[in-house]
Every structure is written in C-alpha cells, then in structure tokens.
Amino acid sequence: MTTTELVRPRGAVRAFRSGGLSRSASFWFIGALYALFLMASTAPSPMYSIYQQRWGFTTTVLTEVFAVYAVAILAALLLFGSLSDHIGRRPVLLVAVVLEIVSMLLLAFAPAVGWLYAGRALQGLATGVATSAISGSLLDFQRPGTNRGSLVNGVAAAFGMALGSLLAGALVQYVPGPTLTSYLLIVLGLAVAIPGVLAMPEPVAHRSKLREVLRPQRPTVPAGKGLAFALMATTLLASWIVGGMFMSLGPSVAKGMVHGSPYLIGGATVAVLAGFGGLSQLVLSGVDARRAVRIGGPVMVLGLAGVATSTVEHQPILFFAAAAVLGTGWGVVFMGGMRMLTGLASPEHRAGTSALIYVVAYLSAGVPSVALGVVSTFFGLTAATVVFASAAALFAAIAVTSTYLHR
Template sequence: MSRLTGGRAFTVIVLAFLVTMIGTTLPTPMYGLYQQRLGFSLTTITIVFATYAFGVLAALLLFGRWSDALGRRPLLVAGLTTSLASDLVFLVADATWVLLVARAVSGVSAGIYVGTATAAVIESAPERWRSRAPLVATAANIGGLGLGPVIAAVLVEAFPWPVHLTFVVHAVAAALVLLLLTQVAETVDVVPGARPSLQRPRVPAAARTTFIGAGIAGFAGFAVCGLFTAVSPRFVGEAVDQPHAVVSVSVVFALFAASVIAQVVLHRISSDIGATLGCALLAVGMLLFTVSLATQSLWLMLVAAVVAGAGQGISFSKGLAAVLVRVQPHERAGTTSAFFVVAYVAISVPVIGSGIASDRWGLDPTGIAFSIGAAVLAVLALVTLLVDQRRTA
C-alpha cells in the first residue's frame, strides 16, 4: 500500500489526535459508578484522575523531543497504541490500583501526543490549510477533551455495560485509525543515527517575568480544567436531582467547548492583549462559579463554565505565545516544556487537595474555596502581566 500524503495524511493525523484526546476524558461520567462498585472516597476519585496528569508529565519530559530524532510517525503510532492499551486496562479494572494504572497509561498517550501531534498536524497540512493548521491542532486537542465525557455519557446512559462499552467503542476506533496511521508518510527528515534525548524545562532570564504571569494564569486555568473534569458531575448532582448522564457532564463540556471556540475566534488578537483578557475572563468565570455553587444553580454553572473556559483557552494559548516571543528560537522547546510542566502539575496537585478537603468539609464548600482561589490567582496573573507589559513597552 502506498503512503498516505497531502490532505489524506493530514486528515488521518488530525483523527489520531482527536481519538487519543477523547480517550483521556472518557472516564469522567463513570467515576461515580466506579465509586459505587469499588467503594472508594472522593479523594480517591481525584487521585485516580490526577494519575493521568503524572503520566502526561512523565511522557512530556521523557519523550518530548523523541520525534525530532525518530520521526513523527513512530511516536504517533506509539501514542495511539498506548491509548488503545489504556482501553484494555480499563476493561479489566476491578480494583482501584487497576484504575490508577489505566489512567497513568492514558496520560502517557496524551503526553506523547501533545507535542508530537501538534507538530505533525502543522507539518502535514496542505497549502490551503497551512495558516489554519495550528487552530485545527487546538480543536483536535481541546475538542477531544470536551467530546470524551459527552460520548461516554451517551453510551453509559443508553446502552448496557456502562463501564465497559465506552472503552470497547474507543478501542475499535483507535485500532481503525491506527491502521491508517501506519500508512502516513513521515513529515520530517530523520537524520540517520540521531538519538532521542530528554526534554529539559528551561526559562531564559529575558522571559521570566512574563513566564511568571502566564504561568500563574496557566496554573489557575488547568487547575480549573482538572477540577471540572474530575468532579463537575458531582457538582451537577448537588444542583439537580438524579441528572441524566449527559446533563452531568454538560459543565465540563461547556468549559472545553468555550476554550476551543475562544481560541479560534480570537486567534488574531495580540499575545499580550489575549493573555490579559484571558486572565480577566477566568477570574470572572470562577467568581460566577462560586455563586452557582452557593445557589446550586445549574444554568449559572454553565454560564460560569463558558466564561471560565474562554478565559482558560485564551490565557493559556496567548500566555504561552507571549512568553515564546521573548525567547530565542533554540530556547522555545525548553520554555514550552516548562510551561506544560506548570500546567499539568496544576491539573493534579490542587485537584487531589480538593478531594481531601471535600471528604472533610463537604463538596460545595471546597468547590467555593477552590473557585475563589482560582479567581485570585487569575487576578494576580493579570496584574503581573500588566506590570510586565508596561515595563517592556
């Protein structure tokens, strides 16, 4: 079979990116079912979720630069194969430790794809799609995260085998895309004898103040993403009596959908303006979410998720862009790596803390405290970025 090139290769790589990221959030509507079956606490739910972030971090640091030496296709195949492997582990998950393994494996697949697939999408884009390729990569990445809970919720509610069928469907989709992916032409020239190396996070002195502001915003935004993905179905359950599975994941879907749409619609605004606007929206969104928890209002939760999601998407993408314009080309990989380390630490550690606090003081009080904390961090990031912009003007 001849290698897939041009538009067909581009489509397959985008599909592989989408399918892999969908797989990482499929368990969201099932955490409650696992809790009933295995009898663990809310703290355990957050630890199971956060294990994914540790897998992402490990993959980013270990494999972040491997595709530069080995080529994009081998890493894309490895990442999707790892995603398929996580489905198989979920299918036999009959104990908490098995769920932890499944989530870690899923995190490794995402960690491989975050950098490699983004580069491959841009490199494989046909000429007419070249200028829009970064947005397509963003849509596949964040859009996949948002679609995962919805697809799983539909399958859980409408069909039998609620904690198994979803992973069977995803495994079949991953296997089909994997077959196509093996036929995609390589998008970079591989140097014979090149050896893969570790990705070392580094922040040059010239960009440190900007990095601090953008990093605080990224930390707050990703912490919000982590909280919503891990326990937002529980927040919805507090506001609505026995909600439909799709309703239970509506808040997390609204967050990720708003993140994608905001990044696409506002991609032409400058990095500095975008970063500050994103921080402001994130702060407002989390204050609205605080009110929604206090009043147990689902519609206000959805509004808050849209505003916070837009803020998260803009502050992250434009914040990273604002940092990268202040560093030399050869420093960008290490700086990007450092930024993602901050982001994925935010997805894990605060969420585990919220789980421990929820078991002690209750879900809604903890959610309110978490939301206020995220809003304060977003305001702090906003002030830091404004000071830095004025200093460098």
C-alpha cells in the same frame, strides 16, 4: 489540552517520504487523531461516581486518579518530547496508539481501583508521547505560510475533550455496560486510525540512534527572562486549575444539583467548559496574545463567581451558564498564555522552555485537584468548589495584571 513547540534537530530533513495520504489529508487526519486522544482523556469523567459507589473510595482518591494521568503526561513529554524529531512521526504515533488501546482495555475491564491508577497512568504516557508527534506533524503538514497547525492543535484538543465527556455521559446513562461501552468504542476508533498512521507520509528523513535521544529534556528558563516567565506562567495556573477541577470533581458537583440523568449531566459539565473553550479560540484566533489574556481573564472571574454562587445556592441552570462563560475565558487565557510563554524562548532553547511550561501546567492541574479532593472529603464538595473558584479567580486576576507589568 496541550500544545507544544518543537525544535528540529540538525540534519533532520522534511522529505515527506511517500504515503497513501496526501499532505492535506494527513493534516486533517492528524487533527482528528488528536481529538480522539483527548476524547479518551475525558471519557472516564462521567464514570468516576460509579467507580466510587462500586469500590467505596474517597473523593481524594478520585482526584489522585486524575493527577496520575497528568503526571504521566508530564513524564512522557520530558522523556520523549523530541523523540519523533529523531526517529520519525509514524513510529512514535503507532506506539502511542497501541499504548492508548491497552490503557482503554485496562480501564474497561478494571476489577479494582488500583487498575484505574494503572490505566490512567498508561493513558497519560500514551497521550504525552502522541502529543509532541502530533504537534510536529501538524506543523509539517500545514499549508506553508499559515499558522493553521497551532490553531487546529488547540481547537481539536478542546472539542475532543468536550465530545468525549458528553458521549461517555450519554452512553453511561442510556447504554448497557456503563463502564465498558465508551472505552470499547474508543478502542475501535483507535484501531481504525492505525492504517491512517501507516498511510501518512513521513516528513522526518534523518534517523538518530535511539540511545542518543532517550534522555530527559531539562526544563530551563530563558536567559534573562525569569521574571517574565514567572508572570506569564500565572496564565497556566489560572487555566489549568480550572481544567483539573472540572475534569475530576466537576461531574460530581453537577450531579449533586440534578436528580434526573445524572451521568449525562456529569458528562455535559466538562463538555460545556471545553466546548466553549474551543469556540472562543476559533473566534479570537487572530487576537494578540496579551490582549487575549486581558479579554479572557475577566470573563474567567465572572464565570468562576457564577460557578461558586450556583454551587452554594444549588442552581443547576446558573451552574451550566457559568460553566459556559468560564469555558470562554478559559480557552482564550490558555491560548494567549501559551503563545506568550513559547515566544519567550530562542529557537535553540525552545524544547527546554517547553518542558518547563509543561511542568508548570501539569502541576497546576494535578496538585490543586488533589488538594481539592482532600478539602471535599473533609468539608464537602460545596466548600471545595468555593475554594477552587477563589484560587482560580486570584490567578486569573494576576495573569491579567502580568500583561501590564512586562512588555
């Protein structure tokens, strides 16, 4: 789940050059497009166990496939995060949609595990390129004087992840071609979205030379705010560790507890976490950032304790109830943490600070998931889940404490 703050370069003008869609229709279309990208991001989760059985790779490899996606998103944000501010939203979105279609086809027809790495890497690149352009478009098209763009950004991401995982699990369980159908349906949705991208008005009038903007965004800590950034970054560590684990190992953990409809259960694992995360952001969207972390942190700890207990005791009902509680806290902590961190930077340094935020975020998702894959390979999924829950609970407690240490 990603949210980004963009800095409009000097000379860029909101011209809203003509398009077939109105400004309001473009706003909701962009939100739906972002949900579609995030649906694609979680669609492989219920299929990982099929790939493992088919090609005989370890849990470590499974988590590496997830980590490749996270690293590719990070690289795309660092390299192309401000590209749409310079050359326009529509061309960047068109490229991102085409790349996403190619990545879906690679995953759909993958003959070996190496293709999973390639498909997920390309998908991460496409999602990263799309994320900044979509975030900027939501801010461009939102009703003046409102904060609706940021809200739709977070909620569309959460519900997109939930719907993608749940639908993929159902299709894998009940429809022929378990590793093909979901991807082809997403390809169809992306193809239908292309005319919408072409029809939306272009809000960026200024055009920079391509060689002037294709340079990495240097991650920076706001001057004099290093300690505050470090303290607030614990909110990302807590929330993104949870997201990384549930999207890589969560379905396998759930499948080990339930004998019937295992793939649907695997998809429901991510859906419950992300769905309740989206609902919590909707319900508490007006809550102050620090208060949101203080509310969400204890809820996360409670949910993590339930997840660990249910895994040890093999209690599927408790597991999904705990996942719902965990998702509620996860969504609120993520929302509050992102607001606090992006609020630290002055406008002229916001892009560099946003780059650093995503370095922390995607390392928090990728590195722990690989570490947990190694633990599960040698000690089993139960031990890995307990280790994960303990680490995430520790960071959640630190995140709550940090809101009192710095004002």
